[in-house]
Amino acid sequence: MKLKKIKNKLLLLVMGMVLSAPLYANAEEALELMIGFEEEEMFFEPRGETEQLERTSEDAYTGDYSLLVTERSQPWNGPAVRIEEHVDVSTEYSFSVWVKLIEEATVELQLSTQIGDGDNASYQTIDTQSVSSDEWVELAGTYRYDAIVDDFVSIYIESPNSDSVSFKIDDFSMQSAGSSSNISIQTELTPLKDIYEDYFLIGNAVSLAELEGQRLELLRHHHNLVTAENAMKPEYAYNSSREFDFTDQDRLVNRIKEEGLELHGHVLVWHQQSPEWLHTEDGQLLSREEALDNMYTHIEETVRHYGDDVIAWEVVNEAMNDNPRDPEMWRAMLRRSDWFDAIGDDYLELAYLKTREVLDENGWEDVKLYYNDYNDDNQSKASAIYYMVKEINENYAEDNPGELLIDGIGMQGHYNSGTNVDFVRMSIERFRELGVEIGVTELDITTASTGELTEEEEKSQALLYAQLFSLYKEHADIISRVTFWGLNDSTSWRAERNPLIFDRDLLAKEAYYAVANPEEYLARNDGSEESEKRVGQAGYGTPQLGEEIDDIWSTAEELAIDRYQLAWQGANGTGRVLWDEENLYVMVNVDDASIDTSSEFPWEQDSVEVFLEESFEQSSTYEEGTGQYRVNAEGQETFGEMTDHTSIETVVTETPTGYTVQFAIPWVNHTPQEGGRIGFDLQINDAESGNRESVAVWNDLSGQGFQNPSVFGELELTRADDSSTESDFLDSENGEGTNSPLIILAGLIIGSAAAVILVIMKRNKK
Ligand code: 9MR
Numbered sequence: 001m002k003l004k005k006i007k008n009k010l011l012l013l014v015m016g017m018v019l020s021a022p023l024y025a026n027a028e029e030a031l032e033l034m035i036g037f038e039e040e041e042m043f044f045e046p047r048g049e050t051e052q053l054e055r056t057s058e059d060a061y062t063g064d065y066s067l068l069v070t071e072r073s074q075p076w077n078g079p080a081v082r083i084e085e086h087v088d089v090s091t092e093y094s095f096s097v098w099v100k101l102i103e104e105a106t107v108e109l110q111l112s113t114q115i116g117d118g119d120n121a122s123y124q125t126i127d128t129q130s131v132s133s134d135e136w137v138e139l140a141g142t143y144r145y146d147a148i149v150d151d152f153v154s155i156y157i158e159s160p161n162s163d164s165v166s167f168k169i170d171d172f173s174m175q176s177a178g179s180s181s182n183i184s185i186q187t188e189l190t191p192l193k194d195i196y197e198d199y200f201l202i203g204n205a206v207s208l209a210e211l212e213g214q215r216l217e218l219l220r221h222h223h224n225l226v227t228a229e230n231a232m233k234p235e236y237a238y239n240s241s242r243e244f245d246f247t248d249q250d251r252l253v254n255r256i257k258e259e260g261l262e263l264h265g266h267v268l269v270w271h272q273q274s275p276e277w278l279h280t281e282d283g284q285l286l287s288r289e290e291a292l293d294n295m296y297t298h299i300e301e302t303v304r305h306y307g308d309d310v311i312a313w314e315v316v317n318e319a320m321n322d323n324p325r326d327p328e329m330w331r332a333m334l335r336r337s338d339w340f341d342a343i344g345d346d347y348l349e350l351a352y353l354k355t356r357e358v359l360d361e362n363g364w365e366d367v368k369l370y371y372n373d374y375n376d377d378n379q380s381k382a383s384a385i386y387y388m389v390k391e392i393n394e395n396y397a398e399d400n401p402g403e404l405l406i407d408g409i410g411m412q413g414h415y416n417s418g419t420n421v422d423f424v425r426m427s428i429e430r431f432r433e434l435g436v437e438i439g440v441t442e443l444d445i446t447t448a449s450t451g452e453l454t455e456e457e458e459k460s461q462a463l464l465y466a467q468l469f470s471l472y473k474e475h476a477d478i479i480s481r482v483t484f485w486g487l488n489d490s491t492s493w494r495a496e497r498n499p500l501i502f503d504r505d506l507l508a509k510e511a512y513y514a515v516a517n518p519e520e521y522l523a524r525n526d527g528s529e530e531s532e533k534r535v536g537q538a539g540y541g542t543p544q545l546g547e548e549i550d551d552i553w554s555t556a557e558e559l560a561i562d563r564y565q566l567a568w569q570g571a572n573g574t575g576r577v578l579w580d581e582e583n584l585y586v587m588v589n590v591d592d593a594s595i596d597t598s599s600e601f602p603w604e605q606d607s608v609e610v611f612l613e614e615s616f617e618q619s620s621t622y623e624e625g626t627g628q629y630r631v632n633a634e635g636q637e638t639f640g641e642m643t644d645h646t647s648i649e650t651v652v653t654e655t656p657t658g659y660t661v662q663f664a665i666p667w668v669n670h671t672p673q674e675g676g677r678i679g680f681d682l683q684i685n686d687a688e689s690g691n692r693e694s695v696a697v698w699n700d701l702s703g704q705g706f707q708n709p710s711v712f713g714e715l716e717l718t719r720a721d722d723s724s725t726e727s728d729f730l731d732s733e734n735g736e737g738t739n740s741p742l743i744i745l746a747g748l749i750i751g752s753a754a755a756v757i758l759v760i761m762k763r764n765k766k
Pocket of ligand 1: 123229230272273317374412442493
């Protein structure tokens with residue numbers, strides 16, 4: 001990545017410029033940076049090797065020019081601007097940039113910030129929005145830099161779910177809150193590491209940014225263990241000449257040691273964040289011998305390098321498929337990664353044997369070897385892992401009686417508020433039978449919706465944290481550590497879903513108190529709150545199903561399919577629903593960069609599912625008129641086992657970024673009426689290499705919809721003339737979106753004031 005520093009004097013820099021109300025609520029907010037692309041100098045530079053940046057006069061959000069971004073080849077490619085010269089530590093900044101796609105598609109674009117350079121960099125998300133070629137969309141959000149590392153801070157725009165989409169950006173701005181925020185770490189809180197001293201270690205995921213200033217203060221107060229969130233992954237162990245280079249890692253490890261924290265090693269062998277050339281050359285897999293040789297060299301050098309600075313190594317990470325159908329046949333259930341394909345199904349066992357050998361040779365017997373994976377609450381996956389560890393350890397014990405090769409199982413713990421703690425318990429109990437220890441290695445709990453955390457969401461998140469910690473305490477004899485995956489919400493890999501126990505200001509959330517005293521928290525909150533059921537609307541009308549998307553769909557409310565049942569968030573899309581006297585019509589737009597329908601099981605293929613309960617009885621069993629209708633990305637229809645009525649019409653069309661599915665589902669047992677209600681849900685299954693990796697739904701997080709209609713969301717049937725246009729569709733439950741004329745007027749005034757100011761700024765630059 002080659003980014004040159006912006007020269008201050010070249011920028012249109014309105015340092016300290018005070019903008020007057022009503023544009024900003026806080027009169028002290030000052031514009032630091034504004035880049036509108038009217039001048040030749042673009043200031044933004046490409047992050048990757050391939051993408052092209054070019055000013056264009058074809059389109060602009062304001063003024064005459066915007067910046068065109070084409071030829072991207074990786075999701076993280078995109079335009080970046082260096083801003084460290086404008087950043088004061090502990091000051092909050094708000095960022096805004098307007099974006100629009102070039103091609104007809106809908107894709108998520110993301111505004112992110114990078115702090116630090118090289119292997120110790122950390123990457124944080126500021127905002128993510130669905131963007132199309134129809135209109136300019138604003139990516140906006142705030143970020144407070146608690147630490148600057150390596151004198152490097154940049155802001156960039158990427159597309160997390162697409163490698164190649166081309167887009168335009170305009171009117172980037174950065175403004176500070178004027179005065180530094182007076183945040184102090186709540187050192188009066190009882191340190192979690194003390195509360196759990198007799199139970200297990202308390203860990204967190206770190207980069208160098210957590211080892212400075214207030215972040216360090218919070219880290220040290222509650223934790224006694226850390227995992228490098230990224231720096232110790234195979235990708236970062238080499239320089240560009242394929243030689244080992246641990247310079248950046250050594251700086252990190254030295255700081256960790258100076259602070260007296262223990263270090264958990266993450267990770268030696270993984271299908272991600274690893275150099276391709278370890279197992280593949282020119283697109284061809286290496287031979288078993290060559291790949292094994294590379295794997296052994298990587299393990300030997302890395303394990304020797306860190307020695308007993310680590311207390312454990314995750315030797316292999318995420319080797320098991322999700323939801324494996326035949327857990328006992330664990331070898332056949334392994335993920336078809338390049339490591340697997342190049343070496344064979346014994347690559348794991350060989351990796352553990354090699355690591356153990358290097359440790360034994362050097363007298364580092366205390367370093368524990370872990371197997372680490374996610375969706376650990378899924379009983380099929382837990383069971384396949386169980387059989388795998390059992391067999392590998394039994395083999396080892398034949399020559400080494402009484403000894404373990406795999407000492408521990410890492411349950412990552414990327415959960416969500418729909419996670420059922422009973423399944424976590426069942427997995428722990430299963431692993432206990434193996435005589436291994438358990439590490440909770442990457443704990444976080446995402447909320448169902450993105451953006452600001454509601455009180456209800458904060459409570460249900462805290463409740464699950466309490467249930468988990470109460471469970472962990474029960475099993476503390478075998479649980480060695482509990483590591484949170486990130487210090488606070490703004491720096492989490494899932495920042496938009498506020499998954500951690502400290503908030504954006506590093507202050508304790510309800511979840512902290514739930515973790516600190518789970519029994520008391522559970523006694524106060526009986527756990528009876530139901531997860532929030534979504535309510536939406538179906539518009540009235542009869543769409544033509546076909547290649548052309550009928551205009552009438554745009555009169556129906558857009559339903560976001562953005563709740564995730566599993567740890568990964570690959571699939572995404574939106575749905576719209578219409579009804580008439582004959583049918584319920586559903587259209588789902590899916591963003592999916594690579595279509596995979598190779599599994600023999602339809603739900604493990606890229607596909608869309610509609611769940612419908614015509615009568616809205618919220619029954620717990622399937623009756624006549626209740627159905628689960630599935631269509632894969634190639635148009636093949638399948639149905640849930642309990643669905644009787646299977647005569648539906650469907651059309652699937654390809655789009656530049658995925659596919660669209662249209663359904664007409666006849667009413668079976670029901671006369672629909674305006675104002676009527678139905679039970680309803682939408683699901684997108686996203687497959688990768690023959691396995692489902694991600695499940696996105698409109699409403700239900702429990703995954704029980706296939707047998708229990710009571711978990712469906714709710715749709716109201718409206719008439720066309722009272723269903724409004726897209727922009728003011730509402731959440732009918734709380735009446736949001738009912739724009740009063742006054743609010744609209746105020747919005748227009750503020751909007752035009754902002755536009756006028758931006759145009760003036762652009763003119764100033766000429
Ligand atoms: O949190 C990590 C994030 O910063 C990286 O971009 C991402 C790349 O895959 O990896 C994240 O950490 C992952 C961990 O290494 C393995 N388990 C899943 C974690 C979340 O993706």
